[in-house]
Amino acid sequence: MTQSLFIITGAMAAGKTTVANALARRFPRSALVGGDVFRRMIVNGAAAMGPTLDVEARAQLTLRQVIATDAVRRYVEAGFTVVYQDILIGHDLVAAVERLRDLDPRVVVLAPSAEVLGQRDRDRPKTGYSEAFPPSVLAEALARETPRIGQWIDSSAMDVEQVVETVLGR
Template sequence: MSASCILVTGMPGAGKSTVTRLVAEQLPRSARLGGDEFNQLIVNGFVWALGEPADEAARQVELLHRNLCAVTNNFIDAGFTALIDAMVPSREKLDFFLDLLAPRQVLFVVLSPGIDTCRHRNTIRDPADRFDFDDYETLEATMKHDFGTTGWWLDTSSQTPTQTAHHILTHSHHRARVN
């Protein structure tokens, strides 16, 4: 796999963090950039994406995405495959990523195990890693509407994380291209 970016998204509990880590471990030169970890760089004043005040939350989401892309570009330019684990809820947000990552190749993977699977996976996480989210139906509808056939929608409901990582390594260059 040549130096590029694999942008992995999906609803909370879809398996983004686990799968991107597993994919990165299989590549000879790779970096994993997790949105959650980048958010933790803010020591004081953090407002989560759906928090209040809403304008500050939006500003911090944009900052997060800019930082993820800047570091990703540095890794790609140094010959690494960069895996971004981030919540990309709309085509507008995807286009923002694509603009910041241009002209580098971006592969876009949407982990799509279904709402029930995401909810279940969230309940079995370590309590410190759980994500309280109750609007899966709206998020799924928005993503399906906005992305359509963009990228690769990967149904992972019956796969282990290792199987999902293998599928991404094997098929993403053919199925996940967006530019």
């Protein structure tokens, strides 16, 4: 496979980081760019991210995505196969693909059920969902707002290797 850029997206706890890492390890010269890294660079003044974004949160989310796609571009130009993973729903996915269009990104949307998202979130050390922000919010937003571009995978009953093999077409 000669693909040099993959974009992996989905809701929180969809398995983006784990799948992206496993996929990147399949290539001899690869880089993993996670959008959350850029959010964590803000020391003071980080806006709260949640089901509803205020103006400042929206601006910071867009900033993080633009910086991430800039980093992606630099790694691809340096000859790396890049796996970029982030929560890119609706217009955010469209904008990221547009910014990277000339690099012909391969989009992969991980779309397990809301029930599976909830279980995976409970099973990991970091949790993002709560009673006020249940997994169904992002699962429904992904289904309702995100255009059907790329490869959509219901990974509810799949392990990481099965998802990677599906992405690679094996």
